Amino acid sequence: AQTVTQSQPEMSVQEAETVTLSCTYDTSESNYYLFWYKQPPSRQMILVIRQEAYKQQNATENRFSVNFQKAAKSFSLKISDSQLGDTAMYFCALYMNRDDKIIFGKGTRLHILP
């Protein structure tokens, strides 16, 4: 069965610092995609970044970047120069073409402190 594990339930960092959120996953598929979603207090799900499994290059979106280690099935999110607006729940997610659905981890609650 496919699983997504986020081992950090909650984290706090000072504004402007860099923070890394961990995620591991398990799948036997070779063709899949990984995502990080942000869920602020409004509870809307916002796509932060995505990574195609067949691409070796780590995805980057402005201050957000990932460290994709395919062999280790690890997909961490790095937020640089963190801002107060980054305070939210962050969900790591896995999508496989075969299943055509997204599987989410339990989330990491991130607090950016002023």
Place this chain on the structure above:
Amino acid sequence: EPEVTQTPSHQVTQMGQEVILRCVPISNHLYFYWYRQILGQKVEFLVSFYNNEISEKSEIFDDQFSVERPDGSNFTLKIRSTKLEDSAMYFCAPRRASSKNIQYFGAGTRLSVL
């Protein structure tokens, strides 16, 4: 700009009542997905819908649930007889045919069953 609008944003209902949650895509989406998030828990897949048929459904999606696209635009999730445990955020996530894996989440509908 969001790809989808969900209405209502918050629905309060009595146990045993029927509710209909609506999803209005902005762009030309052919694939639709519903996800549920019970407060404090992870997001779970409910059902996927394509070409006026259910493609896949989870074990959560029992006979109390149904989906349809009545007018070719709106996409609805109906819960026939709500239970207390149906209280959750419900997210609609349509996908364009050209985008194999990107599902654009709506802002969600918070369902409160009393």
